[in-house]
Amino acid sequence: MKLNSTTLLFKTMIMMGMMISLSSSNWIMLWSGLELMLMSFIPVMNSMKVMYTESAMKYFIMQSISSAMLMMSIMMSLTMINNKMLMMGAMLIKLAIAPMNMWFISTVEGVSVSMLFTMLITMKITPMMIMSYLNMKPNTIIISSLMITALLIINQTSIKKVIGHSSVFNFTLMLSITAMSSLWMNFLLIYSLLTWSMINLMKTIKIKFINQIMINEQSNLIKLNIWILMMSFMGMPPLLGFMNKLMVFELMMMTKEIMILTIMVTSSMMIAFMYMRLSYSSMIMQSTKMKWMSITNKKKMKIMWINMINLITIMYMM
Template identity: 40%
Template sequence: MKINCTIILFVFAMMVGVMVTLSSNSILMMWVGLELTMISFIPLMTVDGSSGGESSMKYFIIQSVSSCMLVMSILLMLMLMITDYMMVMSLCIKVGLAPFHNWIMSMVDGLSYLMTFMLLSIMKISPIFIISFTNFNFMLLIMITLIIGSISGLNQNSIRKLMSYSSIYNLGFVFSGVYLNSIWSVYLIVYSLILMMIIYLLMNLNVNYLNQFIFNSFNIKEKMNLWICMLSLGGMPPTLGFFNKIIIFETMILYNEYMLLMIMVSSSLLIMFFYMRMSLISMMIFSLCMKWNLYVSSYVSYILLVLNLLMFPLFILMKSVN
């Protein structure tokens, strides 16, 4: 993406929309922040490719329908009617929580990796923040999200769809934090950081499908970075992603939610399988890279390794202090 004044303007407006939602104490102002974020994100989707126009139109239609539902629920709320279900459903559609996730799969292949990162991380902040103020019981939706996110990604060849199903799966953990405690923000921040590392690597490697990993010319540093980031996203100790999951697991035990904990652990095994499939294919199968081609591409590689491996003990220390 070539940076120009228009892109800077829309990115700035998108971040302002997020900040308006986070800093408002009125549901109407939160809705204004949501709409500002959406209107600013749509032009960015069309920057990097011709297929972005179709994806932006799908995104606009889905978000418009959910916004109408949200406004209707706000109006009914002002009339003192019970509208929790309509409000929660509209926000779940906006964030792509299962079973309202199919619109993400239909548009994600038309987006660039940078827009995919924004869709799967930044665009989820405002709806989840509003959802955190509701008293809705998300237990059934969390279970459905964990199961769909972990199973549906097993037969995917598109890396963008894999990342999307991974995002849906991690939404189950985020909503567990919303449902039981206020720790969802920590989980979402750490997940977004790990996702940003993986998106950066995939952009540099210029791969879009799993079969492109089979015949590759990646050097060993690039493969190790991808492997460590995938381990971190899957929650393998002692990486940064393990800190995320262990906090949610401890919260499940604290609130005696053993059924949900069992589903989380079981689905984590499936998630780790297709993370490892992506990284191990590039490392072990039919590599065209010469064994002596071990040069370091950039110092960002070291930064990725340090963030994933050394941040975990720091978080453990912070947790023990608290």
Template identity: 40%
Template sequence: MMLNSTKLLYNTTMIIGIMVCICSNNWMMMWSGLEISLMSFLPLMISKNLLSSECMMKYFIIQGMSSSMLMLGFMFMLMTIKMSTFFMITSLMLKIGMSPFHNWVLSIIEGLDYSAIFILLTLIKISPLMILAYINILVWIPVMLSLVVGATLGINQNSMRKILGYSSIYNLGFTCSCISEMSLWLIYMMIYSFMLLCVIFMIQKLNVHYLNQIMINDFNLKTKISFWLMMMSFGGVPPMLGFLSKLMLFEFMILNKQILLLLLMMISSLIVMFYYIRSTYMSIMISSILMKWNLLSLSYSLILLTVMNTTVLSILILVKSLY
């Protein structure tokens, strides 16, 4: 569906729903904001993919069930029942697709186009994460499960959509580990959203859906190198932009003496780096006999995102050291 008045209306109301949820000071208005953004996102899921209508129904059922659990948690809170926090946290983890409630994300993501995938993995998750931040309880077991599941199960995936899905589950573990520090997880989500936008833009431009296509199709070397550098940044390899967000979280973990969680984060980061870089490494090796001075003809449109990913971290560290 091209950009038209209907799509503009649904995008606008979805953002209004997110803003209502963020700016509210009572639980009922937060719940209303969640429902507005849900009902606005459902029509945006429709695409030429034959599975899109099935995915839309699955998403509606899952989100409806989690919303009813959230309302039940609010009712229990009014009745001063101790289980209220459990119901609220469980429903919010189900809404964002955090492990162990992550299977619906992987089944839905296969039937969506890439623009809907970007909204599903970034914008839609802001409202539930904000409510989790208001509750301010660190959920240790789901955070560790998300790190392990996102890192290990993404290794044997061939579909780019599934890799992005497992990457989202993995990054949710990072986001929820610092949920008590509002500015920190918001910066992390902003950096993750920017890197995801870069990767999705490149995947759409190359029309790549599976890892095999990157190796089989004869892309020129400048495109392969740009894609490789973006995936390195997505995995958090220094000195890329993706390393900045992980560096902030590692510092936060050390200050709070959460050494076990920090160790798990570092080990899982290595596994995630492996399957990000693997997706482009072989395609670059095929071009190893090419004349390297041909790289001087890089186009400005491709080099812009690469420069942003490689230099922003150094500039930010320099600014921090000056202050």
């Protein structure tokens, strides 16, 4: 969908729904804000392409099931029945935490690049806030999500699916610290910045698959920025992405969650292997085929300034 008055209206309603949910003082208004976000996101997500329409239908069905579960849990709260487990299940579906993430990965592939950030970050802020309200830590779900995501991301060739699996993994890390600290907000802020940088890179150099990085020759500046961004996603010090894993691992050590910490480190290494494929493809591989549309100096400077943000970790720590 092109940027017109209708698109602007729906995007404004998405932000309004998020503000209503985050500032509400009762469950009904919170549910209403979530529904407003969903009903505004579906028309923006849809288009004339068949793949986008299919993804919109999948997203609508799963989000409707989650909203129905949330409303049922709100009704159960009027009785003496414990509704926390049902509400947590509804939020896990909205967050697409494994093993309930396969619908999300297939949906991400059919979303346009311009709406990818809204689906990955904006639509998940309110469910994360609700999980912090519940003050629960589902260790079994966290462990299974970490292991499943690490195994599934290795065999991916689509960059959209890689970003989708990375979103599931990082939100699982956030879920592991919501019951202990409010640092998940700092985690979300840093991850949002990195995701926006990655999506902007995809739009600038026009890539959708990993092999396109190999067959399209870029300038040395673009290659350097891709490499820095991938290293930041891996959590390599002293880049900005290192702060996220440092916060989570430190909290796990303080609470003596050694088993979950071990699985986190192992799965992080497996996901880091995927990002190394992307960075090595951009830095080492050479090609004899140039891109049809060359990248202007203005776009090169834009990518450079975005990725220079990854180098301010020391200032952030101070």
